[in-house]
Amino acid sequence: MSKFLSENYAKLVPYVPGEQVNLKVIKLNTNESPFPPSPKVKEVLSEEVIDKLNLYSDPELKELRSAIAEQFGVTPDMVFCGNGSDDVLAFAIMGFCGAGGKLCCPEISYGFYPVYADIFGVELEQIPLKDDFSIDVNDYIGKNKNIVIANPNAPTGLALSFDDVEKIISSNPDNLVIIDEAYMAFCGESCMELVKKYDNLLVTRTFSKSHSLAGLRVGFGIASKDIIDDLNKLKYSFNPYNLNTLSIKAAAAAIADNEYYDDKIAKIVATREKTIAQLKALGFKCTESKANFIFAASDKIAASELAAKLRENGILVRYFNKAKIDNYLRITVGTDEDMQTLVDTIQTIV
Ligand code: PMP
Numbered sequence: 367m368s369k370f371l372s373e374n375y376a377k378l379v380p381y382v383p384g385e386q387v388n389l390k391v392i393k394l395n396t397n398e399s400p401f402p403p404s405p406k407v408k409e410v411l412s413e414e415v416i417d418k419l420n421l422y423s424d425p426e427l428k429e430l431r432s433a434i435a436e437q438f439g440v441t442p443d444m445v446f447c448g449n450g451s452d453d454v455l456a457f458a459i460m461g462f463c464g465a466g467g468k469l470c471c472p473e474i475s476y477g478f479y480p481v482y483a484d485i486f487g488v489e490l491e492q493i494p495l496k497d498d499f500s501i502d503v504n505d506y507i508g509k510n511k512n513i514v515i516a517n518p519n520a521p522t523g524l525a526l527s528f529d530d531v532e533k534i535i536s537s538n539p540d541n542l543v544i545i546d547e548a549y550m551a552f553c554g555e556s557c558m559e560l561v562k563k564y565d566n567l568l569v570t571r572t573f574s575k576s577h578s579l580a581g582l583r584v585g586f587g588i589a590s591k592d593i594i595d596d597l598n599k600l601k602y603s604f605n606p607y608n609l610n611t612l613s614i615k616a617a618a619a620a621i622a623d624n625e626y627y628d629d630k631i632a633k634i635v636a637t638r639e640k641t642i643a644q645l646k647a648l649g650f651k652c653t654e655s656k657a658n659f660i661f662a663a664s665d666k667i668a669a670s671e672l673a674a675k676l677r678e679n680g681i682l683v684r685y686f687n688k689a690k691i692d693n694y695l696r697i698t699v700g701t702d703e704d705m706q707t708l709v710d711t712i713q714t715i716v
Contacts, residue, residue: 381481384684392707394698395682397520397549397659399578401630401701403616404623407579410615423614425606433618434586438558444588446597447617449608451548451572451585454597456482458568458587459514461600462542463488468511472501474691476516476546495522495690499653499661503530507537514544518554521686521696523655525554532557535564542593544568548585549657551576551631552638558588565590575658576631577620584609584617634658638699644709648716663694666716675715681708 367376384396431442438445448454459482463469470491471479483490493505499522506513513534518525526534535543535557547569550556558569568589574580587597601608609617620627638660642652645662653661663669673685673695684696699705 381478392681392704394700395684397575397698398580401578403578404620404626406619406623407616410619415615423607423611427614430614430618433621437621440588443591444594446587446594447609448585450583451570454570454585454587457597457600458544460486461596463512470511471514476520479514500524506534509538512542516546518549518656521661523653523657523661525656528555535567539566542566546570548572552658553635554656561588568593573617582613582616584613634699637702637705641705658699660697661694669693669695679711
């Protein structure tokens with residue numbers, strides 16, 4: 367640490383992303399899609415677009431916000447885009463809960479929520495899950511604090527029903543409820559339609575998982591126009607050009623290509639179910655994941671040891687050295703072939 371870092375930030379414990387590697391490995395550690403993005407993405411990244419990179423990107427993100435709005439049946443003024451959904455979550459937690467505000471989230475959830483709470487001086491309550499890792503909805507009814515919940519949750523993969531999510535939103539009318547739907551495309555019940563009914567709901571999504579564009583860094587939030595206006599106020603006070611021109615074009619093309627992505631998502635879901643069945647046959651416990659990852663534990667081998675052995679065999683998975691989940695591995699669903707290699711390798715190891 368240099369002597370220049372502000373005291374406010376000296377004690378930050380930053381989020382630790384999964385490892386990115388150049389080696390030839392089967393990479394099942396950061397919930398990326400195993401498939402390339404839609405061919406439409408390449409088509410729009412034309413020379414003409416590249417030649418115009420001397421100009422700033424559109425700070426209003428009109429093309430992308432319209433494309434997203436059309437997909438979800440809302441108006442573009444209900445859409446906010448960020449440099450990954452992390453960016454959207456950061457603006458929201460800073461703006462709606464910041465400095466002295468209150469936020470709660472499940473104790474086992476996306477590791478960035480506590481980090482954002484910390485950096486923005488938000489008082490965070492982390493609410494334990496039930497023993498089966500599910501969220502007890504009653505814990506969030508009339509909470510009188512802002513709420514952020516990943517649905518499906520990560521790393522458990524478990525999803526709340528539409529009705530349960532609505533109960534949480536409707537019972538907290540004076541607080542913001544952020545539903546992080548990063549993994550929703552893989553078969554949960556989205557609450558997106560509720561943004562028209564409740565003015566305290568912000569739903570966030572990402573192009574990083576279902577849309578095979580983690581490297582592009584695009585995410586978005588959908589909410590009432592007033593919430594989006596507030597997020598834009600923050601963005602224009604921080605970094606008006608938070609998305610670059612290539613990202614805007616590529617993401618707009620991707621979101622419109624339902625045919626391509628529906629097929630890839632269906633493949634991932636089918637592979638998830640097949641792999642869960644195979645792991646269960648090997649004696650693993652697996653949650654009923656609705657995401658593009660599996661959360662699995664074995665009584666025969668410690669998760670840390672299994673992760674290390676898989677790594678020796680060229681397969682990366684995610685191990686969290688954290689109480690209550692330290693015997694579980696989070697395994698991204700890759701291609702059918704990669705998952706078969708994973709299962710075969712695990713069988714040899716155990
Ligand atoms: N929410 C959850 C639950 C996640 O797991 C992730 C991925 N790490 C994100 C949000 C952020 O994704 P991105 O910034 O790539 O959109």
